[in-house]
Amino acid sequence: MTTSLVDEPAAFDPGAPDASDDAVAGPARRDRAGRGRRKRRLVDQPRVPITLELTGFAHGGYALGRAPDGRIVFASYGVPGERVVAEITAEAPSYIEATVVQVLEASPHRVTARCQYFGPGYGQQCGGCQLQHIEYGEQVRLKTEVVRDQLRRIGKFEDAPVLPMLGQERPWEYRNHMRFTVRRDGDVGFMQRGTHRFLKIELCPIALPQVNRALAGVQGRTFGTRQLSVRVGEHTEDELIQPTLQWRPGRTRRVRSGQPFLREELLGQRYRVSASAFFQVNTRQAEVLVAYALDRLLERQPNVVVDAYSGVGTFAALVAPHVDRVITIEAQTAAGDDAEVNLGQLRNVTRTVGDVARVLPGMDPSPDALVIDPPRAGVERAVLHAIIESTTRRVVYVSCEPATLARDLRILVDAGFALLEVQPVDMFPQTQHIECVAVLDRPDPRIYGRG
Ligand SMILES: C[S@@+](CC[C@H](N)C(=O)[O-])C[C@H]1O[C@@H](n2cnc3c(N)ncnc32)[C@H](O)[C@@H]1O
Numbered sequence: 001m002t003t004s005l006v007d008e009p010a011a012f013d014p015g016a017p018d019a020s021d022d023a024v025a026g027p028a029r030r031d032r033a034g035r036g037r038r039k040r041r042l043v044d045q046p047r048v049p050i051t052l053e054l055t056g057f058a059h060g061g062y063a064l065g066r067a068p069d070g071r072i073v074f075a076s077y078g079v080p081g082e083r084v085v086a087e088i089t090a091e092a093p094s095y096i097e098a099t100v101v102q103v104l105e106a107s108p109h110r111v112t113a114r115c116q117y118f119g120p121g122y123g124q125q126c127g128g129c130q131l132q133h134i135e136y137g138e139q140v141r142l143k144t145e146v147v148r149d150q151l152r153r154i155g156k157f158e159d160a161p162v163l164p165m166l167g168q169e170r171p172w173e174y175r176n177h178m179r180f181t182v183r184r185d186g187d188v189g190f191m192q193r194g195t196h197r198f199l200k201i202e203l204c205p206i207a208l209p210q211v212n213r214a215l216a217g218v219q220g221r222t223f224g225t226r227q228l229s230v231r232v233g234e235h236t237e238d239e240l241i242q243p244t245l246q247w248r249p250g251r252t253r254r255v256r257s258g259q260p261f262l263r264e265e266l267l268g269q270r271y272r273v274s275a276s277a278f279f280q281v282n283t284r285q286a287e288v289l290v291a292y293a294l295d296r297l298l299e300r301q302p303n304v305v306v307d308a309y310s311g312v313g314t315f316a317a318l319v320a321p322h323v324d325r326v327i328t329i330e331a332q333t334a335a336g337d338d339a340e341v342n343l344g345q346l347r348n349v350t351r352t353v354g355d356v357a358r359v360l361p362g363m364d365p366s367p368d369a370l371v372i373d374p375p376r377a378g379v380e381r382a383v384l385h386a387i388i389e390s391t392t393r394r395v396v397y398v399s400c401e402p403a404t405l406a407r408d409l410r411i412l413v414d415a416g417f418a419l420l421e422v423q424p425v426d427m428f429p430q431t432q433h434i435e436c437v438a439v440l441d442r443p444d445p446r447i448y449g450r451g
Helices: 019-023 136-153 209-218 283-298 314-322 333-343 381-389 402-414
Strands: 049-053 056-058 062-066 072-076 083-091 095-105 177-182 188-191 198-200 227-232 239-242 261-266 269-274 304-308 325-330 349-353 369-372 394-399 418-425 435-441
Touching: 049 062, 049 072, 049 095, 056 136, 062 095, 072 083, 136 402, 136 418, 177 209, 209 227, 209 239, 239 261, 261 283, 269 314, 269 333, 283 314, 283 369, 283 394, 283 418, 283 435, 304 314, 314 325, 314 333, 325 333, 333 349, 369 381, 381 402, 394 402, 402 418, 402 435
Parallel strands: 072 095, 304 325, 304 369, 325 349, 369 394
Antiparallel strands: 049 083, 056 062, 062 072, 083 095, 177 188, 177 227, 188 198, 227 239, 261 269, 394 435, 418 435
């Protein structure tokens, strides 16, 4: 049921796992329209309906069908196994993008979306979630299959050791960070996916209640800004609302804003997180992910661990009590400053502020184990080569983009690492986004590395 046979179209980007992650450049996702022929998006034109049998599921949250002319169709808001009518929204020589507008035969996994704004991103729909119409257990199963499929197609792993995705117990009210748009009249909402029109939002069911309370406190009451970032600490109840808001006269209910940072806890460890620094947006599932990554990192009893793309020191703080030495590498100054606070008490941690591609090659001491958690663009070649050249026996690769993960794993495996397992963790229920932890090992790095 999950045969994605061709390249998928360039995914819409309904929101980065954490927008702070977007700030960093890296190798671009390849143009999936390919061969220089660009996709033609059909905006504000009469939509052409086609009837489809949906037979698969692809990265980006699309159900797959086949058009009468043989082109593959990437259908938003469908479920594999359904017969639907979909309207064409974009066309390329080898594929079509479409949106399901009528379900002729429903999948048993189809459910009624919880959110009043759920849908393709026009009219009164936001477009930020792609999967609310699919029962949660099936979402998790389909996303696991996407990981397997990406590893097969991009990484050329015929039978990758992908474990079933770890789903979230309560897959709603989880986002600790939302970015809203503020209109001149004070209305607060989202820019709709695809059309980029403004949609006023009263409540977002994937956001933590505290985020929704802040939204209600600001709605219609502020002016002078176009952007509003609301972050909360799920375990600490701290709030970080940026920018410092100005208030319309006569409006009484106000929220505090302009805080420089918040504090959040993972597995009992407290972190300071500055306004521009990355932090996982799903605190409860971050604890699942971090616990798993740490287990696998410490399994081979390393002495020297490198935490690359270390952010505010998320992994380093929890690893440090178990090893001789931890070296963190982080490029962003604000996250580096947070890490100084978060890791300051830990005498066996050395912090490096800089580009991993510059800091890691030839690092002395060479690490026994590495945790890498790059942005969606994945790991640069120079970094992969530095890992291969090092004495590292174990690599734990945390990724929020299966396509670049697959690409990078292939390079590491071709250089002598064994891919032990890939554990997807659902950090983004109701959306198409996928997070994975991949574990790689090599018996004796001296055969391959500098040793
Ligand atoms: C996905 S976040 C992970 C942060 C951290 N590991 C965590 O879990 O909170 C990626 C981090 O890598 C940093 N980063 C991006 N490109 C980098 C580079 N070339 N060198 C060093 N750090 C980089 C970003 O600033 C960001 O903090």
